[in-house]
Amino acid sequence: MPTNTLNGRTFEVDAEGFLTRRDDWDEELAQDLAAFIGVELDEPHLAPLRFMREDSATTGVTPTLRRMQSVGGFTVKDLFALYPGKPAKKMAWLAGLPKPVGCV
Amino acid sequence: MTTTTAPRVTTPPPGFVMPDFGDTRGPVPGSAPAHGEQSVPAGVAAYQGRRKMAFICSKGNLDMAYPALIMGNAALGEGIEVHIFFTFWGLDMINTRTNDRLKFTLSGNTAMHMPDLGRLRPGLEHVSMPQAMGNLPGMTSFATRMMKKQMEDLDIPTVPEFLDLLAASGAHLYACRLTYDMMKIIEADLHPAVEGVISASDFIEIAEGAQIIFV
Structure with a gap:
């Protein structure tokens, strides 16, 4: 497994760069990662990440956008606005979770 | 509680493994064409924009409604521009009188x-x-x-809900003009996410540079 080092912290990631150990994550790390994709994490950006962490802690899988809407109460449109391009992937990466695998 | 901190580094350190979010993609002047775009026939202008997919939905059975909806949704999640053209029986997918009863x-x-x-x-x-x-x-x-x-x-999701999801994700949905006239559909019955009733040639123009999937 490759490892990434950032600001003196070393953490294990998978081949694509997603964190493999969810406990390595904290919001400070998310802030540092977000800077690489040109996002500054304010409250609206952080809320979905926190939901993803909580939800995946119980289900064991990274929630899909659809689930973030139906269970988390976020609207898909907002998520696309907060994280343009590949919202589910970006959020999973920032939240220290595996790449989402659900189809819908 | 806010403290003054040094501005965050905006470029990953060398050797840093991170996913390709595609944000940096797109035509860079003077750069080599991206993989898959090399073989453009002489005299044809290569499409230079971001990746596009166009789906043609021609079926009105419940099981045949889903392939394009699911793939279109997946494509949107990958940052791909998505256009869906509903024609023939596929129009039942966007007709609110029928689309929850496929x-x-x-x-x-x-x-x-x-x-x-x-x-x-x-x-x-x-x-x-x-x-x-x-x-x-x-x-x-x-x-x-x-x-x-x-x-x-x-x-x-059900078909109507799926259309809402796609629209919220930025998909463009169109009804086929010919079928619309032939089946005597009225605009009020179309799902609100449908952008317009367009002709086949309009769709062909819109689909320039897209990968086309016929269902």
Whole structure:
């Protein structure tokens, strides 16, 4: 497994760069990662990440956008606005979770 | 509680492994074409914009409504521009009078077998149903109910809900002008996410540079 080092912290990631150990994550790390994709994490950006962490802690899988809407109460449109391009992937990466695998 | 901190580094350190979010993609002047775009016939201008996919939905059966919806949704999640053109029976997918009542039939589907039958006798789950069964009264509504239940169990949205999801994700949906006229559909019946009723040639123009998938 490759490892990434950032600001003196070393953490294990998978081949694509997603964190493999969810406990390595904290919001400070998310802030540092977000800077690489040109996002500054304010409250609206952080809320979905926190939901993803909580939800995946119980289900064991990274929630899909659809689930973030139906269970988390976020609207898909907002998520696309907060994280343009590949919202589910970006959020999973920032939240220290595996790449989402659900189809819908 | 805010402290003054040094500005965050905006470029990853060398050797840092991170996913490709595609944000940096797109035409860079003077750069080599991206993979898959090399073979452009002479004299044809290569499409230079971001990746596009265009789906043509021509079927109105419940099982045939889903492929484009699911793939389109996946494409949107990958940051791809998505256009969906509903034509012929596919128009039933965006007609609010019909799109929550699409049906699934056993008739003509030789791949019809039931996973539950395996519990009766192992191997039975792979046996396809006799075609005549599909013609029994009530069989289509039974099969439809079963399929909808299976979809619901997997948290797959209904067709109308799916259209809302796609629209919220930025998909562009169009009704086919010819079918719309032929089937005497009225605009008020179209799902609100449909952007317009367009001709085949309009769609061909819109689909420039897109990968086209016909369902």
